[in-house]
Amino acid sequence: MKSDTADQHWNDQWNTIAADSKWLTPEPDVQDWAAGLTKGARILDLGAGVGRHALWLAAQGFDVVALDAAPGGLAEIDKAGGVDTVLARMDALPFDDRTFDHVLSWNVIYHGDEDILLRTIAGIRRVLKPGGNFMGTMLSKRRLPYEQAKYDGHEIGRNAWIFDAPETDKIHPHYFCTAAELLALFSGFECLQLEDREHEKPGSWHWHLTMEKLGSLT
Template identity: 30%
Template sequence: MTETTRAQDPAVGVREEILAYYAQGKEDGRLRQGSERLEFWRTQDVLRRLLPTAPAKLLDVGGGSGIHAEWLARDGHEVQLIDPVPLHVEQAGRLPGVDARAGDARELPAEDASYDVVLLLGPLYHLPERADRVRALSEARRVVRPGGLVVAATINRFAGLHDLLKHELYFTAPHRARVDRETEEGRHDYQDGGLFTTAYFAQPHEAPEEFTDAALTVEGQYGLEGAAWLMGGIEDWLDDPDRREAVLAATRRIESESTLLGTSGHLLTAGRRRT
């Protein structure tokens, strides 16, 4: 394949409601507080074990405001972030060691085989159509070098159901009807009373199948939060350094247990481009 740089208007093809949701600027603080910190710390934990020794050349696709790019750059990696939301590009571009630019996961503005690692920690669950998810993974394969690593995040199919039960919203008929449809179809529709923007909630087996269709070899899956995110004391546990380490150790212990993968709110799938 000849080297190619693909350029386009990143807003083309990105749903307006998704752009509007992230333009509110709430994403930058989401993983820095409350129980959401578990997702952040566990993502960091898994990636630090999977990534090559720094400095590696990383492409953070759909990296938002740079919540992960920031610590990756601090770890010594060369980080480029791509995101379709102008506010995110502006925020990430202010971070030391992070080069941020506009782009779409399905048509990356990057040359063939130009990165050691490609991360997709957000794009797949905002692509409701399977063909678009495979296209994004195929683009990741195109721009990662042979032998390079691709890691993608998905939201698990029953995350919405678990979350509504935790916050006692499942007892409200409209919320219950919506989330019951989500568990059947996987589609979260913001126009249907959803608390999130347009998204796709996947079964654990779907990401490996989509990796395979994109000619990526799957090497592992990692449930990030286990069941800990659903427990009433989780925020206090995360505030206590000793208990936090115990929670992280417990979730690490079961992270790849196949019977528990769907319990986590988020799942990481890792694979490689072989040739």
């Protein structure tokens, strides 16, 4: 059964996005990360949404490709221009090996079961140049009790949960993990930064991570 289905929810969101939506503003963490990168570097924004990061990165002088499975978001990026867009799924990246200097994926790759996640991480590793880094977020297992207290849910596979939460993307699979589980998923990477951080809502714990592809790997 297909588990990376959250793009169905997000495509609807992108088709009706408000002008003051938070999904139009780049995250300070991403801006700080970009400040340490070489201008002109080639960056894949994996799960770009409506382009809040892809468009900002392009404006800073980076060579950016925005990939998403939701065409509604990519259409918004195309309207703005300046960024190549690719409609594809995160676990089947349509790029040659060692194509990108860096990969960004903010609040994206945890939307699926462990098989989807492992294929996605393997794809990120494959398209990164040796020494390139990945910046992204994952859901912390610290968050899971908060979701269980609010909604009925069940585990569809190891660490992957769906919840009875209509009108949200929680009806689609989400993957929750501990630090040890996360590090095991990112085989072939060196961990540069890992922080379990609560976002704006109580209990909204996310891992913030930066991983460097080990230089000897293809």
